[in-house]
Amino acid sequence: MGNSAIAISLALLGCVSAGWGISFATGKAVEAVARQPEAGTKIQTVLLLGAALAEATAIYGFVIALLMIFLK
């Protein structure tokens, strides 16, 4: 490990952005549902899709961290 531990922790900083993005999207979705409850199901599918897309940044960080640990 040693120095690469610092690099791995830096790669995992990408998870912060995913959390931020998903929380932002969820907040907006709650607002939209409160304003227009009859569009709930449509908003929910769009929210799930957006969350899965925003999650990708965290996944990139995770994959790179795993590669750094196991494939030296």
Add this chain to the structure above:
Amino acid sequence: MEGFGEKIAEVMSSNKIDIHLFGLTIQISDAVIVMWIIMAFLIIFSIIFTRKMKTIPEGKQNIVETLVELINKLTEGSVGHHWKLFAPYIGTVLLFLVLSNTISIFNIIPSGEQLYHLTHIKAFQKFPDFNLIPPTKNASVAMGFAVMSMVAVLISGIRVKKVSGWLKSFLEPVPLLLPFKILDYVIRPLSLCFRQYGNVLGAVIIMELIYSSIPAFIPGVVSIYFDIFDGILQAYVFVFLTSLYIAEAVE
């Protein structure tokens, strides 16, 4: 706690299975064999469910029609005018990815060794092991799917716009963007591949850790999220992104 590192390394590596055929030894990775199982299942399923079709659907034909309608609607919603050309490809990839991402749900059936450890009954040792790993956990399989969808984007662009129109589309808003448009063809498959591979690998690793630390009850509950929900969502996202790229190439 110290066994976890080796366990993750073991999950990440792919096993090779030797097959002896006509005096030759062929090495086949386990992902390929799981993919063969899924292919066989899909082929048999589609042969059985599409026999003796009628104009007024009844029984098993209803299930297939619902599936086909769902896929058609999904493609029509994102691709638009030319949806009829791409609905078969999109549907095939969606069905295959849904099955291959959720196949690790069979891990909740305990293997014979585990049952023997718990109960000390000799008869359980002959119980078969259902340890199927999802093939998209292998980075090469995920990359294969990503390259396939990029080839579909290329072919659709050339087929709908003809060669000259397709070449012109590289210079379309401003010629300054040409390098980025070419880079798109490298970055898009990479991002599709990493998304699929990372999600499935993360789910498999987390499930493996839960199986080894709390073997009873909890894995069944957690695998509903990590195996079924996450797998289906990622397959849907993959297909949705592919159809978005196709829509951009076609319009």
